[in-house]
Amino acid sequence: xxxxxxxxxxxxxxxxxxxxxxxxxxxxxxxxxxxxxxxxxxxxxxxxxxxxxxxxxxxxxxxxxxxxxxxxxxxxxxxxxxxxxxxxxxxxxxxxxxxxxxxxxxxxxxxxxxxxxxxxxxxxxxxxxxxxxxxxxxxxxxxxxxxxxxxxxxxxxxxxxxxxxxxxxxxxxxxxxxxxxxxxxxxxxxxxxxxxxxxxxxxxxxxxxxxxxxxxxxxxxxxxxxxxxxxxxxxxxxxxxxxxx
Ligand code: GLN
Numbered sequence: 001x002x003x004x005x006x007x008x009x010x011x012x013x014x015x016x017x018x019x020x021x022x023x024x025x026x027x028x029x030x031x032x033x034x035x036x037x038x039x040x041x042x043x044x045x046x047x048x049x050x051x052x053x054x055x056x057x058x059x060x061x062x063x064x065x066x067x068x069x070x071x072x073x074x075x076x077x078x079x080x081x082x083x084x085x086x087x088x089x090x091x092x093x094x095x096x097x098x099x100x101x102x103x104x105x106x107x108x109x110x111x112x113x114x115x116x117x118x119x120x121x122x123x124x125x126x127x128x129x130x131x132x133x134x135x136x137x138x139x140x141x142x143x144x145x146x147x148x149x150x151x152x153x154x155x156x157x158x159x160x161x162x163x164x165x166x167x168x169x170x171x172x173x174x175x176x177x178x179x180x181x182x183x184x185x186x187x188x189x190x191x192x193x194x195x196x197x198x199x200x201x202x203x204x205x206x207x208x209x210x211x212x213x214x215x216x217x218x219x220x221x222x223x224x225x226x227x228x229x230x231x232x233x234x235x236x237x238x239x240x241x242x243x244x245x
Contacts, residue, residue, distance in 0.1 A: 002215075003028040003041055004087035004103065004113040006185045006192045009210020009237050014047055015076035018066075018086055021218030029066045029088040034200045034216040037117070037181070041065075041088035044102030047072075048111040049081035050189035055109045057083075057189065061102040083189035085111040092117040092145060101142035105150040109188055110163075112153060114146035115199055115215055116181030118174060121145045127177035128152075149174065153186065163193035164234050168245055171197055185213065194233040195245060201227040203240055211235045 005025055007017055019026045023033060029041040046061035062069050066088055087103035095101060103113035118128065125148070129137055132151055140147045149170065156166035163186050171182045181198030194201060194213050202224045204212040213235060217224040227233055230245045 002087050002089045002103065002113070002115045003032055003035065004085070004115050004183075004185055005212065005214035006085045006113075006187050006194065007210065007212045008083050008187070008190070008192060008235065009206070009212075011080045011082050012084070012210075013077065014049065014079050014081070014084060014086075015073075017084055017212070018047065019073070019076050023216065023220075024218035025086055025088055025214070026066055028216060032216060036199055038090035041090045043091035043097065044089040044099065045069075045072075045087065046089075046102040046104050047075075047084065047086040048104040048106060049079065049085075050083040051081065055189065057106060057109070057111055059104060059106055059111070061099045061104075063097060063099045063102065083187060085113060085185055085187050087113040087115070092121065094121050095144035095146070096142045098142070101144045101147065103146065105141055105147065107154055108157065110154070110157065111187050112150045113185045114149045115183040115185075116197070118145040118149065118182075119179040124178065128174055131173055131177075149182065149184070153184070163188070163191060164232055167193050167195050168232050171195055171245060183215070190236065192233070192235040194227075194235070196227050196229050196231045196233075197245065198229065201233070203227055203233065203235070205235070205240045207237070207239050209237065211237055211240060
């Protein structure tokens with residue numbers, strides 16, 4: 001299982017979000033405090049962010065651990081953004097290694113991350129794969145369960161679903177086929193949609209200023225609130241709504 005986060009709000013350096021918090025994503029890559037599956041997150045990492053006035057985010061992804069990348073340390077110091085999605089990866093058995101399998105996945109201005117696993121990859125997933133047109137199945141960004149989940153979400157978005165609707169329907173579709181853990185994050189740089197389905201998620205909301213959703217709190221401050229399992233979260237800088245999936 002991975003650890004991930006999404007942020008919207010006042011401009012912040014990537015390092016302030018990811019590297020500096022004492023228990024933040026950088027530390028979670030080698031010492032997560034709440035991870036339920038797996039121990040370390042060293043099978044790649046990625047950060048996606050939006051620049052003001054540009055709806056298409058940049059992504060920086062690597063196949064190795066976040067701490068072993070000196071170039072990221074430089075980027076993290078100087079890149080500032082109002083909207084960020086980042087993840088550190090612990091690959092699920094059978095899934096591809098490499099940069100292409102590291103979140104965030106992205107298309108059409110969206111950024112997406114999956115913390116979890118779809119059981120039975122790849123041999124028992126015919127029913128899940130059948131939910132996608134073959135051409136989209138052939139276009140998976142990577143040979144991994146998370147890339148398949150992303151393709152299902154993107155299919156819904158392109159059919160006109162809103163972000164919350166696309167995530168909720170994808171969780172329901174997959175759960176009807178097989179066992180899965182599906183903590184998802186999706187942003188277009190203005191809103192964040194998220195699900196909890198089998199793992200932890202916390203929120204830190206400062207209405208009018210910022211919102212941060214993260215697999216686990218980056219510090220021991222009092223503002224972090226847990227999101228119940230099996231929830232759909234919709235967040236903007238103005239506030240957060242949480243409803244049962
Ligand atoms: N199953 C996904 C992968 O292999 C996500 C892993 C995770 O949550 N650790 O990339």
